[in-house]
Amino acid sequence: MDFFKNYTSLIDNAIRELPMKGGALAGLYDPIAYGLDAGGKRIRPVLTLIACQASCGTPNPAIPAALAVEMFHNFTLLHDDVMDNSPTRRGKPSVFSKYGLNAAVLSGDTMLSMAMDMLCRLPDSALRAALECFNRHTIEVYEGQQMDIDFESRDTVTVDEYLEMIRLKTSVLLGCAAKLGAISGAATPMEQDLWYRYAEALGLAFQIQDDRLDVYGDPATFGKPIGGDILNNKKTWLLLTALDSPVAACVREVMAMDPSAEKIDAMRRLYDEACVPELCAEAIAGYTHEALLSLDALTLPAAIHTALADFTSRLADRQK
């Protein structure tokens, strides 16, 4: 969408202008430049800039905060790939596989300190609120990642526990991104809070839709093979909901099957029987509604309100 493109360009340009030391320190900074350039959607920093624009009429005061958020997000990807032993990221070799373990760890650390350094470019009037927001929510991201790791080896996880995990692991950073924009734009604390709640709910809708697409996505547009989560018995919103339904025993039997096309089909039949697709659509609609309520409570310029409401509603229908 053109509305978002201007903000994406602003971020891309600001990233390109970051000083990245070469020479003797290329081993440290090349992986950072590579990680930042790996074609992310820039959703978080765009939210930061839009919230700032809505608050004070220009996105510019929020550029340091937007860079800090994008830098932090990409730092977590470097370390996640180390922990997951992931060879690829966004269809390209991960920093971990391209530059090795040491680079992924150390360049990641550097990105986190660089993010803090960027945040400190904010004026005194915004500095403390921005830091408190950033520190609190970055620590929550680690807590969410820890829960995600722990869930893998646990036999039972409730849907509520899962929701709390994805809230911490992904949604709070979206909330933080939007709130930092509001802080940078000198919005009131109530407006800052509404921006946070808007983006956190958006993140939950987004993440559940992610789980849904893995099973019900269109293979032509999804970009990955359908059913990967079922083959891996991944504890998604769908699986945990089915395990909390009358067909739970059958679901456990299918989980015990070796990976195969039949396993995917069998699980989909059980999901259908337990009304998982309908419940999933309802959950996504609920978080989308919550996000829109926060958006409505903000008195936004019409163009921004329309663009964000449209973006939010269309999340539920996205195919990739």
Place this chain on the structure above:
Amino acid sequence: MDFFKNYTSLIDNAIRELPMKGGALAGLYDPIAYGLDAGGKRIRPVLTLIACQASCGTPNPAIPAALAVEMFHNFTLLHDDVMDNSPTRRGKPSVFSKYGLNAAVLSGDTMLSMAMDMLCRLPDSALRAALECFNRHTIEVYEGQQMDIDFESRDTVTVDEYLEMIRLKTSVLLGCAAKLGAISGAATPMEQDLWYRYAEALGLAFQIQDDRLDVYGDPATFGKPIGGDILNNKKTWLLLTALDSPVAACVREVMAMDPSAEKIDAMRRLYDEACVPELCAEAIAGYTHEALLSLDALTLPAAIHTALADFTSRLADRQK
């Protein structure tokens, strides 16, 4: 020394009072508590507290900064042990070997964000200067670590390059620790700078003495087998100085020997021939002198001046 013990206790108590979430998040916070409790000397946070005491008569305003520095230092140890694949740290299992790779990476990340969070407890009057100091020098620490990694695979490294590496990897954090104490105690920028320079020079003297002890230490007190660096051809101040002397060719021949007691003896003879022990003592004395000059330039309470000058001079004679 009793003078330092009070400050060490202050730090130990403050660390014990840190909230460490258990329950579902024990996997994240237990490794942090373990890493912080692993018996470090607390040199950095003690410097922070002393610099604050000297500046404003009490160490208390600097407790958040002291905790931040100690937290950061221990975070680097968690990640260093991942990068070096180290099973032990301070005679105990490393976090990496006790809790695994994921914990060492993720709990380490959390420590860095917690360090930032602690620093934000400083009052507005100190906040920005403290953050700028902290961010700048933490990034330098990563740069030093990167240089250290790169040096391992390089054929030639000059003594100056080595000094720059140890300055970045270890000394700047000592400088930062002392400066943060001065900032917390509302010292003038000139005093802050003198504290930084004192501790940075102290760190260089300390690190070169570390290299010296590995070869010339007393086996009874050193705690590790003597000559480990020689056996590993580790690029220390001693080796690089010998490689920059007329006996360089012989040094390279000894480096090519398999590890053995003879290798250690042969290298020591070459070091003696190249006057490495004398040059090393001179270098340590030079940095010690530099540290004492900065100390003298600060107008310190007599008790603090005496204790620090004594501590600084005795560094050159330490046996472990």
